[in-house]
Amino acid sequence: MADYIWLIPLFPAVGFIFNGLFGTKISKGAVSWIACLAVFLSFLTSVAIFFEFLQLPADARVFEINVYSWIASGEVSIPLGFRVDALSLVMAMTVSGVAFLIHVYSIGYMEHDPGFKRFFVELNLFVFMMLTLVTGNSLIMMFVGWEGVGLSSYLLIGFWYQKDSASDAGKKAFIVNRIGDFGFLLGIFLLFFTLGSHGVWTLNFGEIHKSAHLLNGNMINLITFLFFVGAMGKSAQIPLYVWLPDAMEGPTPVSSLIHAATMVTAGVYMIARLNFLYSMAPTTMMVVATIGVLTAFFAATIGFAQYDIKKVLAYSTISQLGYMFVAVGVGAYSAGIFHLMTHAFFKGLLFLGAGSIMHAMSGELDMRLMGGLRKKIPVTYWTFFIACLAIAGIPGFSGFFSKDEILWKAFSSPHGHIMIWMLAALTAGMTAFYMFRLFFGVFYGDCRAPEDVKHHIHESPKVMTVPLMILAFLAIAGGYLGIPHVLGGANLFDQFLAPVLGGGHGHAAAAHASAGFSMVSSAWASTAEAGHGGEAALEMTLMAASVVTALIGISIAWLMYVKNTGMPGKFVAAFPGLFKVVNNKYYVDEFYDFVFVRGIMKAGGVLLKVVDIGIIEGIINGVGALLQWIGGGLRKFETGFVQQYAFGMILGAIIVVGYIVFAPLF
Amino acid sequence: MVVQIPEMDFGWIVPEIAMTVFAAVALLLTLFRKKNSTWLFVEAMPLVGAIVALYFTFQTWNGNIDIFNNLYTIDNFGVFFKGLSLVILILVTLLSYRYIDREDMARGEYYSLLMFGTLGMMIMVSSNNFITIFIGLEVMSISIYILAGLMGGNAKSVEASLKYFLLGAFATAFLLYGIALIYGTTGMLDIREIAGYVNSGNFMVTPTFMAGLALLIVGFGFKTASVPFHMWTPDVYEGAPTSITAYMATGVKAAAFAAFLRVLFTAFHPFLSGWTYMLWILAVATMTLGNITALKQDDVKRMLAYSSIAHAGYILIALTVGDRTLSSTVLYYLLVYSFMTIGAFAVVIILGRQGSPNTGIESYAGLAGRHPVIAAVMAVFLFSMAGIPPLAGFMGKFYVLTDAIRGGYYWLAIIGVLNSVVAAYYYLRVVMYMYFKEPEAEIGAPDVSIGSTLAIAISVVVVFYLGIFPRLFLMIAHTSSAIFM
């Protein structure tokens, strides 16, 4: 079965080509279902391979097939093909699975769009590229997919090209990604030639792994850093995240598929795929973790200041990606991939839910004009609720398991640091806050929508709600693949990925803790040395801490957005203590409001303006403008007068002759 | 004494002879055709001639031999470029059929001059002697001086012709002076004799000799449209008939680079240190200036002119590295470049009308909506030029940058990559207009003909093929450039 790995990207490619060629001939329904079928088949294939793998011993779970041999330069030739192992399989299943649901959803969502067929063609193209990226067996394949997803996401973001904002957003995404790709490409070159200088001409992951020891420390740090620059671009990390919020201009399914579930995670996948290199590059890992946690925190603060529900989700995506980078940055690759997967579920769900809300509110995006929708669109409401709980990291939901594993690793792993843990945990609380701010704002209180909208608020059709339900199920169940040992789980996920990502030794993590940098962690670790019990206690405590932070975040949100509207009793029962405290001291509301809302909203707003728009966009647009200006200046030399051209030639000739004749003298 | 001219030599130059004969026949047919009788025979001449010549050219593959007292040589390098220029001739001819009616240019003269131009290229790329190189160069150039101005009534065309002619003659003078100086210091015109002489101990480099080399660079720099000898390019490319622009941008550039490469790598390779940094500067200047100036162009034809300058810069990178074993890159890049350029200009042609070329970028707005196929192929060519995998352009750039890095020219590689980022912007701009803008002015149905369709189809296929399966042609390029080792 594994020999058929190449089928996985092939199906969407076929769908793309077929619909692209004959789409105009056949009906809308046919186009959409062909597209869905193509993706579904990829999903089936990957699942089949997955079950085949379960039969095999762990170390036998890798298979490569070379499609053709690609010449890098002159005599050096590189076999290109596909590689299936635990990692690429997880990615393939996640991508194709989520993509399939979103395809189905789009049938309903895009129904009345004139570009219906084009949409599915481009979706298939994207899925094809994404699957190529995750199943490729060499950096070249990865780069092809990398560029491919960039291109197709550019098409999809700009899907409603009639809106200038849309096509500009598309362009912005493309250009910013090119900057990242530039780093990525340089990294590939550097790796290729440093290995080549040792006589190993290869870009194949397996062979790179074999000969990685040939590289010296600085070189690896440089190479891995260049790769990370690429990841910054694709996965929207500081400072290259600016394109992602704008990318919300695209249709909501696109935001859901590309900017939540799949493409933006490519960077994480790449680092996980090259984990053997990163493990040899402590400096880079520190950079990765730091950038990751900063992004997570920074994006969360901005999330406070947003009213546009898709913008909120966009910034939360950036923030969650930050988490994944923290994970891979501290060497907890499987945790990163785990969070990647769960995030794909609940964030995909959140976006589709947002789409469903827009559908109900006839395209409205401003949460200030919503509210009280929970009765009117129950399915969306419940699924959205589940997603929020998941992203907030409430025990029992997938987000909890993945996020807490990351937090624990951030604390305990030798690459980790107490500061990272603190920021990450704080971010977890903030995430919970703004997600529920959104949730309450949309579904509770009384409806602030204009009358005409209010009338035809309606639940979305089955074709949209069913995917929501499935994703909701996954958003809960997905987590149980990776129940940490401390909770009596076996962390199957970690073990499944172990052959590729190392890890698979949950207990060992604590042993590393002694190597943690800060006083605190080592203090903890000393207790941890006591043995499994102490380590478990530590892990439990941290877990509790983060859960409490999340709950605090939620309750604040609730206090500010629900309390005055009188909330469901069971919700009160959830936090009786906290409720009493807050209720008895009424002005605490204002206090919270002042501290959290005004303060942080201002901060977020300021950050948004100064950093986001001011500095980063300034740089990006500035360079473009500068070049344009120079170009305009250079044009003036093309005067159109033939003799001035001749004069230019004479000057050139004088320079050339002068240089060549006199250079030897110096 | 009896001068020996072995008759058998003529067996090797059948392609050239064929070109000459067919060109002459085309001319005569035009003269003696009845009023309003068919043009078919005249129009068939270039295709038939090219195919015949192509056939005989391939016959000479691997027949490494010097003929006519070493004035002329048959080697795979020459064969490669002869083949390339003949294929270019075929494609350009296909493009021209409808276009010529539209702009009513003189058919017979047009086709026979095309063939004479190709003849010039063929001579130029397969000669080892400055005399024959010069003759080939001039046969090519003079044909094109005329072709550029063939749209008699059109002021721009005349202007293009004038500019190209004056500056071309001017550049020729520099080239000749360079040759003269080299002859003056070595007393030889055969580049391999020169190579042998300079490698033998008893040659000492004089400033005169180096000045000669420098002037050669100037002369070839003009024909290859490298900065700072590029200034004619935008005007001439814009003014000339579009089919001829395509011909100039591909055929002339390829032939000039071929001769340049041969001269540099044969006669002057010992002085690598002398010219490599000069070419480094030229390469950087050419890439950067071409790309940056292209940013501000609103006329697609002119934008393509600047982009062709930029591409010359990329090729110069490969020359700069000056590694004999890597010279195949130049061949491969020129191959790729020719197809995507011709394709792009073909699209420009079919969007034109009589009297209104519609080359302004605004005429491309919303093209995807009205003519999805045309927009798609144009997008393919543009993306290929921008160097986006898996299209051929990416491969070309990749090999060039690879060479640079292997040669240790890291900065050159970085500048090259940065340039391709800049380039992506203005290619993308056209794509944006085609896909993401509403049509401003109705430009009417495209002027598609079987010929142009065929040409475009061929180019698209090749662009994909060379991008995905570069192996075969890379190997061919490799064997072709083996003569330098």
Add this chain to the structure above:
Amino acid sequence: MLQEIPTSYCYLLSAIVFIIGAVGAITRKNAIVIFMSIELMLNSVNLVFISSGNAFASMDGSIFVFFVMTVAAVEAAVGLAIFVMLFRMKGTVNADEASLMKG
């Protein structure tokens, strides 16, 4: 017998003539005069070929000169034709008149 002129003199002369031609080509306005200046440059080239061919006692130089002269003649013919076209269009052969295209 007559005294042989040193080759270096010929080089010097040719260089002077070449420069005169180049300067003429960029200073004069009349296209025909520009072209004549270019012809001047070509002739300076011929001078080098002849003199050094004489110095090396090799025929190549003189052969090359034949071709240079031919090409010069052909270019003259083509050039005149182009100038005539220009004249028909603009009513003058002033090179500056041809500046439709710029930028």
Add this chain to the structure above:
Amino acid sequence: MTNYIPVLIIIIFAFLIAALIVGASSILGHKISKKTKLDTYECGMKTIGPTRMKMNIRYYLTAMLFLIFDIEVMFLYPWALVTGNLGMFGFLEMLVFVIILLVGYVYVWKKGALEWE
């Protein structure tokens, strides 16, 4: 020095013959004095108006054609010198060359560049 004597003799004779003919014609021939005979030169055009007159385009045309064919003929001289050594083959080669020229000539002819009108 002696080997310059023949040259001197030729020069002297040249002068003598020239003087003789001119003198004879001016003595024997009878003179008609007309205005046109005093014009700058007579080649079918009225010499009225500014001296810097626009030349008829046909002059340029004829000049071009003359130039080209004249130069091409230049290749015949070196060939003529060694044609004996080249033998039949050399002759055929030059024939080809002339034929190619001929094509050009035919072209010019058919295009009517040779008719004055």
